[in-house]
Amino acid sequence: MQSLALISFFSPFVAFLFASCFALSQRKIFVGYICAILIGIGTFCSLYLLFSNASFNLSLFEWFVGVNFGFNIDVISLTMMSVVGVVATCVHFYSIFYMAHDEGFNKFFAYLGLFVFSMLFLVMSDNFLGLFVGWEGVGLCSWLLIGFWYKNNTYSFAANEAFIMNRVADLGMLLGIFWLYIQAGTLKYDEVFSMAQNLDHNALILIASCLFIGAMGKSAQFPFHTWLADAMAGPTPVSALIHAATMVTAGVYLVIRAGEIYSLVPEVSYFIAILGAFVAIFAASMALVARDLKRIIAYSTLSQLGYMFVAAGLGAYGIALFHLATHAFFKSLLFLGAGNVMHAMNDNLDIKKMGGLFKSLKITAIFMTIGSLALVGIYPFAGFFSKDLILGYSFITHHHGIFLVLLIAAFMTAFYSFRLLMLVFFTDARHSDHPHEASKIALLAMTPLMILAIIAGLFEHHFFEYISSKLVFIDAQNQIVVICASLAGVLGMILAILAYKYAWFKASIEENKIHKLLSNDYFIPHFYHKFIVAKYESLCAVLKHCDIFILDAIIEKISFCCNFISQKMIMPNSLNLMLRFLVAGFVILLILVWVV
Secondary structure (H helix, E strand, O other), rough: HHHHHHHHHHHHHHHHHHHHHHOOOOOOOOHHHHHHHHHHHHHHHHHHHHHHOOOOEEEEEEEEEEEEEEEEEEEEHHHHHHHHHHHHHHHHHHHHHEEEEEEOOOHHHHHHHHHHHHHHHHHEEOHHHHHHHHHHHHHHHHHHHHOOOOOHHHHHHHHHHHHHHHHHHHHHHHHHHHHHHHHHOOEEEHHHHHHHOOOOOOHHHHHHHHHHHHHHHHOOOOOOOOOHHHHOOOHHHHHHHHHHHHHHHHHHHHHHHHHHHHHHOHHHHHHHHHEEEEEEEEHHHHHHHEEEHHHHHHHHHHHHHHHHHHHHHOHHHHHEEEEEEEHHHHHHHHHHHHHHHHHHHHOOEEEHHHHOOOOOOOHHHHHHHHHEEEEEEEOOHHHHHHHHHHHHHHHHHHOOHHHHHHHHHHHHHHHHHHHHHHHHHOOOOOOOOOOOOHHHHHHHHHHEEEEEEEHHHHHHHHHHHOOOOOOOOOOOHHHHHHHHHHHHHHHHHHHHHHHHHOOOOOOOHHHHHHHHHHHHHHHHHHHHHHHHHHHHHHHHHHHHHHHHHHHHHHHHHHHHHHHHHHOOOOOOOOHHHHHHHHHHHHHHHHHHHHHH
């Protein structure tokens, strides 16, 4: 069993090393296939461990006192390993099609392999330091992959924005880890959680708050949310793997993993739930009017992360993990479907300039419809089971305000999901392109995700029985909630279908103040640029002038004076004078040695 865990962990690293050997050479298609197969082997090992109900600790060596380089294989880590592995395998095979004509084909697969390795490091580690190493690793890979086409200044800016915003949040997380080590004297999960009840309550509040700041950055929660939509500048397989299914869910994983700490600080947990509910409706509102295909799906991801944080914040860690898993499948399916549409439309992303694509992209349209039905939460698709549990738990625990917000967000989700489908596939063509379906390998790579988007929710009871050894089972099913959530979803779908079939919304609606507010993301990016970025640039300009006209000027004056003095002190060809200087220097050295 331990060998299988090591194979699962190191196979992506082997893929990274293999692809790196060809990173600077011309595109070689076999590099993509071998990397995908290596990821597949690791995924098979993870799934075998999952179905074997394996549970063990694996320690390789000691980093320093109280922290080992080791892995904790339990129901939480195995669930994450399996989700990451399945999505990563599908994305690797899909990327063979998507990046087929890109000059950086080999390098792209090297970056993907390194990302999967870092993500597995994050979820398999048995301590907070190992988690942080993996955390920073996925952040680095995200930067490399968002800015993969770095010669485009817009893409490069998006990569830098994601990297810098995450570094700001990660500082908070690092402070939390430092304070945890000071308080507990160890960073190993089991040891920390066993003594958590004995730690000072105020210290626990500080630790939990700092750790959650890191989670807010990685999972793009307000106010660190702006980087996620801009990160869509990267290649679409990157969006499917990193910004839908794996890295952005790392913040949710952190709260689930540290649940024994958060359960002791209900004030912090309740804040997490409130923030999650706000982000769920906040992101959904922006998706209602967005025109960029990938940004709509990115806002959807942001909204669903809000649902997960609501569940985790209210203490339903098992339900949060269940929604994390189901969401990974149908959201990555939607992103890969968007990649097919982009490929067919010559990288055009404006859904207002599409339409009529069902005739040419029937399979992609069916796949994206299935993904959207799962996202909306229509029975029997995966989202119905996981999202309704979050709504149900907020309802039965009497958090009716949160429940109402999530219900409204569910209605919005249904509307913008089917708005996207209508404008892309089922309305009259508004373009002059000649689209075509994606290649067979792309469609085959999407098929497992499509199947899981349909059937993953049916394993609800098996899943909760499986994780019950680590996470408390909560029966959150409620008939009233199911009816309300289903009605919200169906009404949103019907409204979107009718509105765009009969063109209810005229072009003049874009002049509406609310529409402008939503289409400009509540002007928050503009605010950040004007009051943070611009002010920082001004400060940098002032410091630059100080550097040039003050510090450099002082150094130049000192240099000039030294040069002038040295010119005066140039010794003539006098042996007597030279000996005097030599003796004086020797005396000075002796005095210095004696004083020191």
